[in-house]
Amino acid sequence: MYLESLVVDTILDFDLYIMLGRKITLYRSKQLPFTEQTKQKLIENNVTKLFIPATAKKEFQKYVEANLTGILQNPMIQENKKAGIIYDTSKALVKDILANPSNGENIQRSKDLVANQVSFILSGREAFVNLLKITSFDYYTYTHSVNVCTFTIALANQLGIKDKVALRCLGLGALLHDIGKSRISERILNKHSTLNRAEFEIVKKHPAWGEEILRESNLIDEDAYYPVIQHHERMDGSGYPRGLSGKEIHYYGRIIAICDVFDALTTRRVYQKELASFSAFKMMYDTKHIFDKRILKEFTLLMGPENYTSVI
Secondary structure, eight states: OBGGGSOTTEEOSSOEEEEETTEEEEEEOTTSEEOHHHHHHHHHTTOOBOBOOGGGHHHHHHHHHHHHHHHHHOTTSOHHHHHHHHHHHHHHHHHHHHHSTTOHHHHHHHHHHHHHHHHHHHTOHHHHHHHHHHOOOBOOHHHHHHHHHHHHHHHHHHTTOOOHHHHHHHHHHHHTTTGGGGGSOHHHHTOSSOOOHHHHHHHTTHHHHHHHHHHHHTOSOGGGHHHHHHTTOOTTSOOSSSOOOGGGSOHHHHHHHHHHHHHHHTSBBTTBOOOOHHHHHHHHHHTGGGSOHHHHHHHHHHTOHHHHGGGO
16 A cells, blocks of 8 residues: 555554565554654655555445545645555455445445545546546456546547546446446456356346436436446447447447456556557547547547557
8 A cells, every 4th residue: 555545644444564684574553543753754765665464454444535626736745646545446446346345334445435536536647547547457347447448538528528426426327337347247257268158148138227327326426327238339229238329329338438448458468468549549530430430539548648549
């Protein structure tokens, strides 16, 4: 964990350990205040990473979430450290959601976290670039969900959506877009070879299952359902689950479809090597009839116009 994850003058609900030589040693017991003096002593001894027991992960996660706004607004913390903290916090939260998708508390935690993500990404180009640098290239449902949420918020802003309420709504739908996969067996999700027809039919149900799970909780705005139910719809009508086409697909659905495919193409899976960004964009342009052309162009520019002008 980052030293910057700890906020001065807060009480910690977990023990802190440091590495001394090759041995992890208890540094500070839980229920003690983390003071400025404590922090400075660690800095003076060049301690930048600390450790917590595996059994205290839940307490640490909730601590960081509760203090995330202050961490992101602290001018003394480097932007790359802020990016690392929000990315790791988001991954841990999505893991919790997938393990217990019907838990209303997890959905509320998601709303609070996405609000912080929106504020961080809107703080400037550097924030988004730092998030890109730490994006995982190994595909897991939880890392994919975080990556897609990051891309979606930044792309929506690039497209001119500046209202924070709208961005939070879209970002929440993006973070939760694969929640329906919680009903699919690990055997299918982690299969090392191509899915057979029966398995693919099961996978195709996850957008509808996701909407169903979230409607049961009744905790998100109506527009946040569009990224969940429509992220596999395609402009030419070839997508699923409803085979929508063109303007039948909500604007949010058209945005997340591009972010979802790009991340899927550029991350490593057990059965598929990841593509470089340029190759992924070229493939998407070769099949551009399935995407909203204007949104695809804006996403290309967002990800680095100097590198991708030849595919536009």
